[in-house]
Amino acid sequence: MTAGANALADSLERVVGAQIAGLRRLSAGASRETWAMDAEGRGLILRRDPPAAPDAAGMAREADCFRACARAGVPVPALVAHGDGTDGVGSPYLLMERLDGETIPHRLLREDRWATVRPKLVHQFGEILGRIHAIAPAEVPRLEEDGDPLTRLRESHAVFGEDRPAMELIFRRLERTRPEPVPPTLVHGDFRNGNLLIDDGGVRAVLDWELAHIGDPREDLGWLCARAWRFGERPEVGGFGSFEDLLASYGRATGAYPDPEAVRWWEAYACARWAVLCRIQAERHLGGTEQSVELAVLGRRIAEAEHDALLALGLTGAEVIADPLREHAPVEQPDMYDRPTIDELLNAVTGFLREELTTEDPRSAYLAKVSANALTIVRREMRLGREERAAHRTRLAAIGCADDGELAARIRNGTVPDDDPDIVAVVRSSITAQVVVANPRYLAPARST
Known part of the structure; x- marks a missing residue:
């Protein structure tokens, strides 16, 4: 272990x-550190805030959720300890029992x-969410109702001061079609494939309560159905059912x-x-x-999520677009620098990270794959970026907009209707172009099961 890990163990x-x-x-x-260990034969898991971004109040609220859920029969790991990090752990943390099971969605x-387990899961998800939503808000008094969720989401987006016409179009459509509210309950906030520990009997434990709050219970149902958590599979509930x-x-x-229909609205909201x-998340790096x-790479997944929202709202569709990297880039006669070209160098490093780098550290192996994905994004943008930026400027000019800022403002203030087919077409084309660079396979229809 490193010196830092030794100090943490002590x-x-x-x-x-x-x-x-x-x-x-x-x-x-991505938001917290996760550590595994054994304490004289007892398996434990530590979830710790990054030392540069401590949130003691949030960790205490999460501990409250663990205790309330244990009382209500919601499957959660037993909470062993929690604290604000001043006891030497370094930042606010939860320490819980380590349970056997699988969380990795692709597996x-x-x-x-897991073939015999998969058919059980969608029914268990509904039952467990029912138990969570039956917990009275008074059982978790430190959790607060977040207020109007759509207003809060708009405000969180506006903080970055970035012009994203797709988000403005999505917000407008969500505002116009929002369902009537229902009484608030405890909401997990991140109940999805990847945050659920699965064993041979089905759901062993519900993990990662850091986004829990008091709100509309249908939020959890819609979040669970979001396309991002299906990982390419067709069934709408996490790819399972x-x-x-x-x-x-x-x-x-x-x-x-x-x-x-209300749950479908919450799916688009998700x-x-x-x-x-x-x-x-990307801002923590930037x-x-x-x-x-x-x-950093999460910043390039924004367009995927915008595509999913447009898809859920009926404003775009799936399509098969070939990965531009399948074709060899034309090699120009070098005028100063020798081969390999920039593209060839990036391809070589990508191959090393994916195929040649060996490490026994699971996190390093995972980050190597993330790094390889980052390089493929760079290569696609090098091939397509100049042409796509020019095409986007042409599309904007055709609807009388100088840039994305002007289009975003017009959508936001209602100068143009959110169902104008020309406006929708420009937004859809822009998002498709961005996803082609980030991950073209994401645009394809889900695989058959």
């Missing part, structure tokens, strides 16, 4: 009163190992059957929210708080 030994062995950082979690969705089965199981658990969250290739 502090954790004082917290739990047992010798710590095998302390290692896991790849899970759960595609490996034969149908929308109808989810609502039916939730209704049986609660006695209240949600309006499907896509917009994920776009804003990606930008917030603002210098935390240098991280993982956080």
